[in-house]
Amino acid sequence: MSRRSMMSKIREIIRLQAIEKLTLRQIARSVRCSHNTVKLILQRAQEAHIVWPIPEDVSDDQLEEQLYPSSKSTVSPRPEPDMDYIEKSMQDKHTNLTLLWVEYKMDHPDGVQYTQFCERYRKHMKKKNITMHQHHKPGKKMLVDWAKCKSFHLAQYVMLK
Numbered sequence: 001m002s003r004r005s006m007m008s009k010i011r012e013i014i015r016l017q018a019i020e021k022l023t024l025r026q027i028a029r030s031v032r033c034s035h036n037t038v039k040l041i042l043q044r045a046q047e048a049h050i051v052w053p054i055p056e057d058v059s060d061d062q063l064e065e066q067l068y069p070s071s072k073s074t075v076s077p078r079p080e081p082d083m084d085y086i087e088k089s090m091q092d093k094h095t096n097l098t099l100l101w102v103e104y105k106m107d108h109p110d111g112v113q114y115t116q117f118c119e120r121y122r123k124h125m126k127k128k129n130i131t132m133h134q135h136h137k138p139g140k141k142m143l144v145d146w147a148k149c150k151s152f153h154l155a156q157y158v159m160l161k
Helices: 003-020 024-031 035-047 060-067 083-090 097-107 114-128 152-160
Strands: none
Touching (some): 003 024, 035 060, 083 097
């Protein structure tokens, strides 16, 4: 359904409820949508203080913004970990994510918890798309990706061949 036809249905729902005093089910049958949709639209209209008649100078965009206000910013109130610093620190063989999280929490007591800390690190590393190129002459070496082998027996079979 196009946005324009949806907005005209919303205007019709508000009109039918205000002027005709129809029930939710009658309005739903009239505009061909579910009664739950009608109920939700009327609730949103009431919360936004939209009454019939809707002024003619109110455009579809303005009506939509009143009914479905933009969500608030998704900026986290918690301080974000410095992923570049964490990435560099992880290169040290005596460092792990737990130690870095403890260090982060000491600096930012209201910061993210360990699970989110690790999740953000994984997402950061995934964006890097790290790959390792191995230069070799074909047929000289056999490389086995053990993680992709179906079972250990299959891997042994591949090595023996």
